[in-house]
Amino acid sequence: MKKILYIKANIKKYGDSRTFKISDRFVEEYKKNNPDDEVIVLDLYKERIGFLRPEDLEKLLGKKDDEARKNSILKYVYQFVDADKYIIAAPMWNLSIPAILKAYMDYVCASGITFKYTENGPVGLCKGKKAVHIVSRGGNYSEGPAKEYEMGDRYLRTIFAFFGITDFTTIAADKLDDKSEDVEAILNQAIIRAMNVAKEF
């Protein structure tokens, strides 16, 4: 039985969020194909993820005892390493990811847990796992002149690789705020791709 961590980063709820329309179908299809696996939903807004405080830094950098493991922000990084696969659903905000997702990544980057320092530099401790990033965007950042301004998917792909997770797939629905586009068709295409990727995930 595999554990799948479904990380949701949007203030909009299902029905309003186009990103969640795609990611929820991904999860539905995944569950259909892997009924024994456990999908853990982590809604970052419901969790009220905040920014790192001085006492959090002490926990991240300090001794990882049982108390810290259960009763501090360290619970998020332990939950993270306990998972086998990751589904991240986040719209593009200001060329990147919503700030709450970056704040969450600050919780999850903990030396000795997701990565470690060695004589030869940092090494990821989450090898063999896989991730999918599901994103919707107003403009087109998959190709064309704006591609180089895209910093959300690039950041996630890089930080996951830093943890040792190089099996990283992106499912992007671009141009959803472009009035000249058939937005429903773009969404449907992304949902079909998501369902196909979910079958093999």
Ligand SMILES: Cc1cc2nc3c(=O)[nH]c(=O)nc-3n(C[C@H](O)[C@H](O)[C@H](O)COP(=O)(O)O)c2cc1C
């Ligand atoms: C705060 C905010 C910032 C945004 N910044 C961008 C942006 O930089 N580039 C872009 O193409 N779309 C941007 N958008 C548009 C969203 O990415 C787009 O509408 C997306 O489909 C929203 O997904 P959702 O329906 O799941 O919330 C932004 C939207 C919001 C609310």
